[in-house]
Amino acid sequence: MIIKLRQNADKAQVEHLTHWIQEYGVEIHTVTGKMDTILGLVGDTSRVPLERIQSLEIVEDVKRIQEPYKNANRKFHPDDTVVQAEEARIGGGHFGLIAGPCSVETEEQIIQVARNVKAAGATMLRGGAFKPRTSPYSFQGLRGKGVRMLLNAKEETGLPIVTEIMDLSQLPLFEEVDVIQVGARNMQNFELLKELGHLRKPILLKRGLANTLEELLMSAEYILAGGNEQVILCERGIRTFETATRNTLDLSAVPVLHQLTHLPVVVDPSHATGKAALVPSMALAATAAGADGLMIEVHNDPAHALCDGPQSLTPDAFADLSRRIFTFRETLCGLSSQPEKEEAE
Ligand code: PEP
Ligand code: MN
Numbered sequence: 001m002i003i004k005l006r007q008n009a010d011k012a013q014v015e016h017l018t019h020w021i022q023e024y025g026v027e028i029h030t031v032t033g034k035m036d037t038i039l040g041l042v043g044d045t046s047r048v049p050l051e052r053i054q055s056l057e058i059v060e061d062v063k064r065i066q067e068p069y070k071n072a073n074r075k076f077h078p079d080d081t082v083v084q085a086e087e088a089r090i091g092g093g094h095f096g097l098i099a100g101p102c103s104v105e106t107e108e109q110i111i112q113v114a115r116n117v118k119a120a121g122a123t124m125l126r127g128g129a130f131k132p133r134t135s136p137y138s139f140q141g142l143r144g145k146g147v148r149m150l151l152n153a154k155e156e157t158g159l160p161i162v163t164e165i166m167d168l169s170q171l172p173l174f175e176e177v178d179v180i181q182v183g184a185r186n187m188q189n190f191e192l193l194k195e196l197g198h199l200r201k202p203i204l205l206k207r208g209l210a211n212t213l214e215e216l217l218m219s220a221e222y223i224l225a226g227g228n229e230q231v232i233l234c235e236r237g238i239r240t241f242e243t244a245t246r247n248t249l250d251l252s253a254v255p256v257l258h259q260l261t262h263l264p265v266v267v268d269p270s271h272a273t274g275k276a277a278l279v280p281s282m283a284l285a286a287t288a289a290g291a292d293g294l295m296i297e298v299h300n301d302p303a304h305a306l307c308d309g310p311q312s313l314t315p316d317a318f319a320d321l322s323r324r325i326f327t328f329r330e331t332l333c334g335l336s337s338q339p340e341k342e343e344a345e
Contacts, residue, residue: 001026001041001048002063009037009058017056024048046070067260071224072217072231077262083202083230085160085178088123090232091264095329096293098162098204098266099318100126101300102308103139104146112300114153116315120322124179125150125159126295130166131307132185139306144173151176162204162295168195177201184208184236184271187219197226204295206234206268209247213256220263233257233265234295235286237272246274246311249282254289264292270311276302279313280321287325288332294325 005014018028018039026043041048046068054062067073080092090096099117104110104127114125129146131139142149150161160178165171166186174180179202186192187208196203203223207216220231235254237247249272257265267286269279283294299305299312313321 001045001050002065003039003041003053003059004061005037005039006058006060007035013056013058017053017058021048021053044070044076067214067217069214069217069221069261071229072220072261072263074260074262079262081229081231081262081264083232083264085124085162085202086158088160090123090266090293092292094292096124096232096264096266097122097322097325098124098126098293098295099298099322100162101128101305102270102297102312103128103131103141103306104149104163105142105306107149107152109300110149110153111156113298113315114157114159116300117298117318118157118159120315120319121326122159122318122322123293124162125153125157126162126181126297127153128164128307130164130170132164132166132183133307143170147173147177154178165192165196168192171195179204179232182206182219187211187216190219190222193219193222194226197223197228199228200230201228202230202232203228204232204234204266206236207238207250207253209239211238213253213260217257217261220261231263232293233261233263234268235265235272235291236268236295245272245278247272249273249286251282251285251289254286254291258290266293266295267291268295270295270297270308270313274311276311276313276317279311280317280324283321283325284328287328296321 024047026041026045029040031038050062082092083090099122101113110127127150129141131141154161162179162181163177164181164183181204184206223231237249240248242248254265269282297312298318302309302312
């Protein structure tokens, strides 16, 4: 962080400021020129309150030259984080294939889809029980009953489950859930994020519709700062002026996030495009971009799905895509193909 002081700043006030900043454990290097005085702060400046410094009379300008997140920052944690749910791992070379319907609709539906996606190589089962719908008249999800159906599907197939929480009050229902999803609309629900930081369970954090990657990382920071290190980031498309697709898939988010953070990054081409026909190409593109996994909506009967049918793959289309993804990883990237059956360590 660099602080530029006003010309003829009061000496006593400058001294007071430097002492106060030193309390944050950073070193201060002062450069005094003919006209200006500059303070260079070295060390972990993530807790130094930029806005309070900015508002001081003796300060002309403040610039952060270091990212405002520490726990999520690759600089402080160079090795990739590997997130684990049951036997499934994501990150550090482990590829996660998360698949399932947008919403859990019936026990038969979720069990059938779970069997189908498992046979096709999925490593985790997704399914929404609490659904954030734009219209209050749309299907809102089966709530607690839906979570229980997912748990039954897990028992049938062994696939760990991923499902979305929308509100803190729902937390008791998520005790047996393997991965808790925070949806795009809740990416900046800071109270929720803080609470999830107290858990010791993987969180899949989706990028908000209109959020920058730095904001996504600051939201992850909330969870990490609470001591929960198991965070998966998810790029799911952002709002742009383009209307041909539901959202615009920001694929460059994958390599950018890999530079900035050690957390695994998965891509959701279903919500990004909104169209089943576009999902395979974007899933493969995300794989080529180095994504640590994919989250793909699969429905046994997309035409009659209660939510997001147009973007859902049939089980057959998913099986075909899964083969292409694993072949692609093997042949082009030299990466392992099928989901790991890890040997005991
Ligand atoms: C979902 O994954 O079911 C979902 C609602 O996605 P998003 O939060 O990305 O819109
Ligand atoms: Mn959906």
